Structures are given as structure tokens and as C-alpha cells.
Amino acid sequence: MIPALGVFDSGVGGLSVLRAIRAQMPAQPILYFADQGHVPYGPRPMQEVRAFSRAITEFLLERGAKEIVVACNTASAAALRYLRQTFPEVPFVGMEPAVKPAAETTQTGMVGVLATPATFQGELYASVVERFAGGVTLLQDTCPGLVQQIERGELDTPATRAILENSLRPMLERGIDTVVLGCTHYPFVIPLIRQIVGSGVRVIDPAPAVARQTERLLVANGWQASGPERGGAEYFTSGRAENLSSLLPSFLGEEGIVRRVDWVGEKIVLAG
Numbered sequence: 001m002i003p004a005l006g007v008f009d010s011g012v013g014g015l016s017v018l019r020a021i022r023a024q025m026p027a028q029p030i031l032y033f034a035d036q037g038h039v040p041y042g043p044r045p046m047q048e049v050r051a052f053s054r055a056i057t058e059f060l061l062e063r064g065a066k067e068i069v070v071a072c073n074t075a076s077a078a079a080l081r082y083l084r085q086t087f088p089e090v091p092f093v094g095m096e097p098a099v100k101p102a103a104e105t106t107q108t109g110m111v112g113v114l115a116t117p118a119t120f121q122g123e124l125y126a127s128v129v130e131r132f133a134g135g136v137t138l139l140q141d142t143c144p145g146l147v148q149q150i151e152r153g154e155l156d157t158p159a160t161r162a163i164l165e166n167s168l169r170p171m172l173e174r175g176i177d178t179v180v181l182g183c184t185h186y187p188f189v190i191p192l193i194r195q196i197v198g199s200g201v202r203v204i205d206p207a208p209a210v211a212r213q214t215e216r217l218l219v220a221n222g223w224q225a226s227g228p229e230r231g232g233a234e235y236f237t238s239g240r241a242e243n244l245s246s247l248l249p250s251f252l253g254e255e256g257i258v259r260r261v262d263w264v265g266e267k268i269v270l271a272g
């Protein structure tokens with residue numbers, strides 16, 4: 001049996017990463033976990049997000065995942081190092097805001113970064129800034145409410161536009177020529193972001209680079225699926241299953257069966 005790839009996020013955000021993974025390696029079997037009972041993760045304490053991430057990882061490993069993609073910047077900030085220490089035999093791929101490619105190509109030296117409060121507070125972001133952002137000014141914004149809008153499927157409504165305008169207008173006035181999407185929910189509003197920032201501003205979605213890194217680790221472990229058959233995908237949510245399954249065709253470009261799970265203390269169990 002070909003080992004599955006486990007992918008998780010607080011909600012639908014990780015589907016922007018999964019979309020790139022499906023394009024890069026369509027034959028790989030997938031287990032996707034959306035912790036929609038707890039979304040958003042961004043304003044929560046790091047310790048809480050770490051506990052969620054551990055339980056989700058255990059759930060995915062129990063169901064046959066061999067490699068895990070933490071398709072969430074917030075969970076990566078809170079838990080990636082802890083997960084690697086706790087499950088040393090498991091290869092993990094995490095997310096960090098793509099400050100490096102932004103700093104390498106900006107002409108104005110002004111870069112906008114959109115991410116959650118927890119991501120900005122984490123050591124991972126501090127280390128990325130220290131290593132790569134020398135000589136560049138980073139303008140940061142947490143886009144309050146944007147994750148919830150995207151969870152509701154409101155990708156192009158006046159309320160969603162207002163949140164993005166509030167974040168991006170002041171950055172444009174200060175001369176940004178690059179926007180880094182440091183939250184995996186945000187690639188779903190790239191069309192709206194482009195309308196606001198115009199064609200002269202580069203918008204960086206890290207998902208294709210993360211998909212390539214995911215594939216490298218699968219190949220290195222001999223777990224890569226090949227062949228013409230599309231790999232199966234199973235979806236789990238701690239929120240409403242119908243809600244996630246209704247969003248899959250537009251967010252991911254494919255349909256899928258979603259099963260509901262419940263949190264029982266710090267454990268996750270299949271519902272029903």
C-alpha cells in the first residue's frame with residue numbers, strides 16, 4: 001500500500017496548499033484535516049495550537065499518514081519544532097512567510113506581509129526576518145476577520161474587500177511592490193488582492209514551493225505514488241461536514257467525501 005500524505009490546517013486554508021500538492025503529484029493518497037471547530041487559530045495562545053497540532057498529527061498517523069504537511073502558518077509557528085521533537089520518525093513540511101523571495105526581488109525595499117497575530121509573534125517569523133529581511137522594510141498586517149470570511153466562502157464580497165482595502169491601502173501609500181501571503185487562507189482572495197494592488201505589485205503564494213518540498217521528502221523516503229490513477233483523498237473536519245464538502249469543488253477543484261470528527265478532551269474521535 002502506498003503511504004498517505006497527511007495535510008492539516010485550522011480550516012479551508014490548507015486547501016490552497018493541497019491544490020498545489022494535487023497538481024504536483026496527483027497520484028499521492030491524501031488525508032486532509034480541517035480543525036473547523038477551532039478556527040481561527042490566529043488569535044489563540046501558542047500552547048493551545050500546539051496541543052491541537054499534536055492531536056491532529058496523532059490522528060493522521062493512526063489513519064496511515066507517513067509524512068505530514070502543516071499547511072498552516074499559525075500551527076507551524078506554534079508547533080513545528082515541537083512536532084519534529086515529539087515524532088522524530090515523521091517527516092514534516094511546515095509553512096513560514098515567504099520573506100526570502102520577497103526580499104530578493106523587491107525594488108522599492110518595501111514589502112507587505114499578511115499573516116495572523118500568532119504567526120507574527122512566533123520565533124519562526126523572527127528568525128525569517130533576521131535571516132532574510134536585511135535592508136528591507138516589512139509592513140505587517142493581521143487582516144482581522146479575513147480568515148472567517150474565507151471560511152464562509154465569501155471570497156469577493158464587500159465585507160471581504162473592506163478588510164483587504166484597510167490592510168493594503170496604507171501599505172500601497174508607503175510604496176510596497178510585493179505582498180507576502182503568510183496565511184494559507186489568503187491565496188483564495190488573490191483575485192481581490194490583485195484588483196486592489198494592481199499589476200505592479202507581486203503577490204507571493206508559497207504553495208507551489210511547499211508542494212515541491214513535500215514531493216522531495218516523499219521521494220527521499222520512497223513513499224511517492226506514481227502512475228495514471230488519481231490518488232484517493234479523505235477529508236475530516238471538526239466543524240460541519242456538509243459545509244466543507246460544499247466548498248471543496250471551488251476551493252480545490254475536486255469533490256470529496258468529508259467525515260466529521262469530535263474533540264473529546266485532547267483526543268479526536270470519528271463522529272457517528
Ligand code: DGL
Nearest residue numbers: 013040041042073074184
Ligand atoms: N490558515 C492558517 C494560517 O496559515 C490559520 C488561520 C487561522 O486559523 O487563524 O495561518
